[in-house]
Amino acid sequence: MAAATKAEMVFERRAYARVGLLGNPSDMYSGKALSFTITDFSATVRLRPSPELLIQPHPHHDLVAFPSLPHLVSRLQNEGYYGGVRLLMAICKVFYNHCIQNNISLKAENFTLSYDTNIPRQAGLSGSSAIVCAALNCLLDFYDVRHLIQVELRPNLILDAEKELGIVAGLQDRVAQVYGGLVYMDFSQEHMDKLGHGIYRPLDVNLLPPLYLIYAENPSDSGKVHSSVRQRWLNGDEFIISCMKEVAQLALDGRRALLQKDYTELARLMNRNFDLRREMSGDDVLGSVNIKMVEVARSVGASSKFTGSGGAVVALCPDGEAQAELLHKACQESGFVVQQIKVAPSVLSDEELTSLPTC
Ligand SMILES: Nc1ncnc2c1ncn2[C@@H]1O[C@H](COP(=O)(O)OP(=O)(O)O)[C@@H](O)[C@H]1O
Ligand SMILES: O=C(O)[C@H]1O[C@H](OP(=O)(O)O)[C@H](O)[C@@H](O)[C@@H]1O
Ligand SMILES: [Mg+2]
Secondary structure, X not given: OHHHHHHHOOEEEEEEEXXXXXXXXXXHHOOEEEEEEEEEEEEEEEEXXXXXXXXXXXXOOOOOXXXXXHHHHHHHHHHOOOOOHHHHHHHHHHHHHHHHHOXXXXXXXXXXXXXXXXXXXXXXXXXXXXHHHHHHHHHHHHOOOHHHOOHHHHHHHHXXXXXXXXXOOOOHHHHHHHHEOEEEEEOOHHHXXXXXXXXXXXXXXXXXXXXXXXXXXXXOOHHHHHHHHHHHHHOOOHHHHHHHHHXXXXXXXHHHHXXXXXXXXXXXXXXXXXXXXXXXXXXXXHOHHHHHHHHHHHOOOOEEEEOXXXXXXXXEOOOOHHHHHHHHHHHHHHOOEEEEOOEOOEOOOHHHHHOXXXX
């Protein structure tokens, strides 16, 4: 009986990788975004009660034992210094502080957190926030406070945890992962100031046409990719400000195109999204492999753009299956992985869905 009760107390929560379909990176600049999660990749976090509070290092992602010095150096060069432990610690801190500040009382019990992920690292698929989002869901359920922390505020907590660590990021990924499925988001300053969060509207995932994911093994670093644009934005650079407004508008136009099932228009908007990013950042910042992935897709007439800040590309074949076959061939010839995207459904409970505004 006691064992059964303990088993029930183990929480395993999953968060999926996300694709920024339109509007990114304007989410980091008071803009708009249309994004969705995919079942192709996910992170899971497991929480089980334990006498002491333990954040368990992942046997691969938090490796600290190596056969030799060259192995250690090659590992750091390929994957960097950090794994997921710091992400789990940061969300524990942010969650606790949020509860204290909002008079949400937490039972005095300890737990062990462990995680796993197959989201390609630093590939612009939101691997970092997937780990944080899954951990937040474990904490909400272990402490039974899900009903006390509004759905719309959860992405802020996830972002705050990553900001703690100096990770440069926006809300787009976190909203898609908290809601699951396809979400239209408006981060206008007026909403952010008034509500403390953006306006988020889940949309029917069946509105999406078949989409393809293209990625390379070489990862990119989000922080580097964002740095120059961010500085110019902060300096009031008019070119960046007007481009970013146009990027935001693409998300709004894209929502209309989806509702009208106008995939030719959707394809045009996707291409424009990447072209604007390229104009703002410049080719050196985007990186030659990233640019090549976009161009390989376009060489067969598909439209293409980054899913995030680089590392993976989302493509649409407006001419249908024959074009998709050409896309597969072109990607394979260039050494890129290509697969049809499996869109994830919403992950909110009926109760959470009914707590959301409807219009
Ligand atoms: N697959 C992973 N395993 C462990 N930690 C990860 C993984 N992916 C990302 N992280 C953590 O998230 C941090 C930031 O990753 P980020 O550049 O945002 O990548 P992504 O685009 O995948 O979100 C990394 O420095 C690392 O601490
Ligand atoms: O530049 C982008 O499109 C996105 O970059 C980050 O996501 P990542 O998956 O780490 O590349 C950032 O967190 C998002 O808010 C941006 O839209
Ligand atoms: Mg990230």
